[in-house]
Amino acid sequence: MPADLSAxxxxxxxxxWAAYGAGSYAIGACIVDARGQVLARGRNRLNEPRAAHGGVIGGHDLAHAEINALLNLPAPPPGLLRLDGPDHRGTLPAVRGRGQHERHPRAGVRRA
Incomplete structure (x- = not known):
């Protein structure tokens, strides 16, 4: 690996490289702070057995490198997550057809 690459x-x-060695797509991601220090890292795990443990997910449509890097953050860096908007209760908006937003108590739950 070239020595002039950032951390x-x-x-x-x-x-x-680890993702490739595990039989998944060769994609890696990391989250760095303003100084370039690595805060978290993750790799693609789409083609691995289905699992969700130890800060990673595998074998699922969401098992992308960037998602696993976010799951590996020890704590959100200051300013990354903000709850200071007009609705800071931590609820999620459920998106309905034609761009209409409506609050739903089970936002994100799939219905058959």
Missing amino acids: GWQAALEEA
Whole structure:
């Protein structure tokens, strides 16, 4: 690996190589702070056995490198998550057809 790569790029490439070695797509991701320090890293796990443990998910449509990197964050960096808008209760808007937003107590739950 080239020595002139930043720590973030090195971490992402190491994760991509690990994903390739595990039989998944060779994609890695990392989250760095303003100084370039690696806060979290993750790799693609789409083609791995279905699992959700230890800060990673595998074998699911959401098992992308960037999602696994976010799940590996020890704590959200300041300013990443904001709850200071007009509705800061932590509820999710349910999206209805034609761009209409409506609050639903089970937002995100699939219906048959």
